Amino acid sequence: MFYEPAKNDHGLPHNPFPSLIVPRPIGWITTLSKDGKVNLAPFSLFNGVGYTPPTVVVCPNGKGAGGGQKDTVINIRDTGEFVANMATWELREQVSKTAATVPPDVNEMEVAGLTPAPCRLVKPPRVAESPVTLECKHIQTVELPSYDPAFPLNAIFGEVVGVHIKDEVITDGRVDIAKIRPIARLGYMDYTVVDTIFEMAIPALEALTAPDIRGRPGG
Ligand SMILES: Cc1cc2nc3c(=O)[nH]c(=O)nc-3n(C[C@H](O)[C@H](O)[C@H](O)COP(=O)(O)O)c2cc1C
Numbered sequence: 001m002f003y004e005p006a007k008n009d010h011g012l013p014h015n016p017f018p019s020l021i022v023p024r025p026i027g028w029i030t031t032l033s034k035d036g037k038v039n040l041a042p043f044s045l046f047n048g049v050g051y052t053p054p055t056v057v058v059c060p061n062g063k064g065a066g067g068g069q070k071d072t073v074i075n076i077r078d079t080g081e082f083v084a085n086m087a088t089w090e091l092r093e094q095v096s097k098t099a100a101t102v103p104p105d106v107n108e109m110e111v112a113g114l115t116p117a118p119c120r121l122v123k124p125p126r127v128a129e130s131p132v133t134l135e136c137k138h139i140q141t142v143e144l145p146s147y148d149p150a151f152p153l154n155a156i157f158g159e160v161v162g163v164h165i166k167d168e169v170i171t172d173g174r175v176d177i178a179k180i181r182p183i184a185r186l187g188y189m190d191y192t193v194v195d196t197i198f199e200m201a202i203p204a205l206e207a208l209t210a211p212d213i214r215g216r217p218g219g
Contacts, residue, residue: 006147019187023194026087026185027058028095030124031075033104038116038125039071040098040108042087044185054160056084056136061146061153065101073141073154074104080138081122082158085130089181089193094129121162131169131180135162 003010010016027046031039045059064070076082087095094112102108109116109127116125119135126133136158143152169176182194 014188016187018185019190022186023184023192024186026095026183027056028085028087028091028098028127028130029058029060029072030083030085030109030126031072031081032079032124033071033075034078037105038107038109039075039104040085040112040114040127041070041072042095042099043072046084049157054134054163055139056134056158056160058082058084058156058158059154060156062148062151065103069151069154071104073156076138076156076158077141079123081124082136082138082156083119083122083124083126084134084136084158084160085127086132086180087183088131089183089195091127091129092183092191095183119162119164126164131166132175133164134160135164137161 001010005017008015024044025046026042026044028040028042029046033039041060043058043060045061047057049055049057058072060070060072062070064074068074072082094114097112098108098114100108100111102111109125115128117128119126119133122135122137126135139157139159142155142157144155146153165175169180171179177194178197180194183191184194186192
């Protein structure tokens, strides 16, 4: 099949697009409002975009509880800080609860029965139960064109200035993903959990068989 997203002519009962970029890591984002209220929500339009410095992007789009932008967008704009907690199999129910559309003065951390722990370099609290947390300073928000002119697509970039990793998820000097079991988003209501890991090194040029790339500068 072929369809044009702008025409929405896929003919399927649900938009297939969220199933086509998978699995998407979940940034479980803590922010503070300008008057200090804690906000926590999951975002699967989230990823790393660079290592030096470590940099992430999160994309809260569409309408929030108050009819304007989502609280996460407003809070990052107002305070310049956010915290990305890792979403795991063990915390899956809490992750889902914190996605509920609730008024800005409701603390989703309390709603989900989670424990706030202090960060070192930014003010929003981290989720104490999460094994990995990235403390982030806002770099820039890029507003991309959207089908709904009232709500641009927000791509919020942040520099990771501090990293928490629970000691118990470090095995033989490596972050033990099999122990952490991160969850990630698929399309529809579906998720996946990372529990199968395989290793593969990038091959050396000599190991490649295509003759036309051997001996080419940079090939
Ligand atoms: C696993 C998961 C991933 C989500 N990813 C996104 C996303 O990438 N962008 C988005 O705008 N909303 C996403 N949502 C919905 C938001 O979490 C939801 O709108 C939330 O209420 C926003 O909270 P806030 O207004 O406190 O920022 C996701 C929900 C779930 C459960």
